[in-house]
Amino acid sequence: MNSRAGFESWMREALAQTEAALDAWVPGDAPAALGEAMRYGVLDGGKRLRPLLVMAASQAVGGHALAARRAAVAVELIHAYSLVHDDMPCMDNDVLRRGKPTVHVKYGEASAMLAGDAMQALAFEVLTPIDGEVPAALQARLCALLARSAGCAGMAGGQAIDLASIGKPLSEAELREMHRRKTGALLQASVLMGAATGDAPALAWSALADFGAAIGLAFQVVDDILDVTQPSDKLGKTAGKDAEANKPTYVTVLGLDAARAEAQALRRAAHNALASSGLDNCAWLAMLADMVVDRDR
């Protein structure tokens, strides 16, 4: 079952579960246009890479499946809210996302800001069901991991560096630190939240942290490559924005060939981390790493 076909079958099921859970848990009946804007911002689009990482990591450690589904939805909500806010005029001022008008274009800036805010709160609601479905200690652990990856030390901190770096030359180390926070922290947290749903020994935990760090960086390197090699209609968002905004990227800092080589090196690092984890059931994680590096959008 560790074949390509097995992976694709697992992925279809995991994606279907994620969509159904998002559809069930993102309320359509929130006041005024809030629920509609939230659903527009998170449903029906996106690669769902973070949910897949949560669920694959949970499976690798024999974790709590219902908790993993909640964690998958929570990280996707954080990711989606960050896109809604990032697209706003005061940030990247982007009008196209996942092939559709961005949330502020469709619902106005105030509703987009509020929808993002409510999506972040909802992520923590989803992690803390009050019906006993998920053990309280696991709820607390998942909240701790998610909050730290979303805040100053993670995503929001990375965005702040990004904002401050426009038009400034960054060294490769600075660029790496920005992306470790901005994109890497939440991808790594996806893996670790999945791992937290089971009983991963310390060795496996640390290997999965390394795996998450490698694919987190690989994701951004590939993003930067696609931004200059793919047209907007393929990406579902405006291509070439980074270059236009004079933002440093792996391509501008390393050059296109070296960026491609870096993506391959990070794929090897991810696979090596899995091999050293002592876990037998890492095939889906390995294939997700390949998917991150080989994607074309």
Added chain:
Amino acid sequence: MNSRAGFESWMREALAQTEAALDAWVPGDAPAALGEAMRYGVLDGGKRLRPLLVMAASQAVGGHALAARRAAVAVELIHAYSLVHDDMPCMDNDVLRRGKPTVHVKYGEASAMLAGDAMQALAFEVLTPIDGEVPAALQARLCALLARSAGCAGMAGGQAIDLASIGKPLSEAELREMHRRKTGALLQASVLMGAATGDAPALAWSALADFGAAIGLAFQVVDDILDVTQPSDKLGKTAGKDAEANKPTYVTVLGLDAARAEAQALRRAAHNALASSGLDNCAWLAMLADMVVDRDR
């Protein structure tokens, strides 16, 4: 010790603890201007009513003092982030808050949005210390209460109603529902988070929920009264904004005299709830209710 002097001494100590904890936990070394903007948005200002409610409710149930301090900081972070976002040009477009330029005026809109986002994440970080200082089940319970009061069913939902109601006549019931979410939910959550740090019997829990609902509404009624009766320099924010924006308020819907009578009725309801709670140690909560109704800014 249930005297006015006892209350003031308790309050000074609780405020000092809150300020020290905010100062310690809101990081100054977050990347770029992010930490600075967060600290500017939450330190050195504000009545700290929510932290006081958390700590007084915790004391009333003989709760976990360190957990209460974390809960106090977390609710204040949520409150402060909501002000930062609410003041932005796409929302209320306000330039003055707590007597100082608002965060977006000082740091720019992008940094203000990010600072608010990071403050919300930080609230959940603060609630989930990894050193075992707070029992995991309590961490989960506090996250559950805070997330629900901040999201669609609470604060963000109330703001969405507020946005949609500009220039529209609201009935008293609709106005009440808007404020129950927008301001009331987080004030009530402050009381309940404090109560959750101890072992409140069901009767006490339900009485404290009623108390929280009453002062939550009273707070907004008094806010609406002060908005038309006090000058900006007294309030530390721009007075008369609601009338100018054609927003429905308790004063426009009920008239000034009826709004004042409503505030007194809510004070009585709050006191009655405490009297029915079966808790012996509610004096500080009662005095906080008086403070909410009697304040002049």
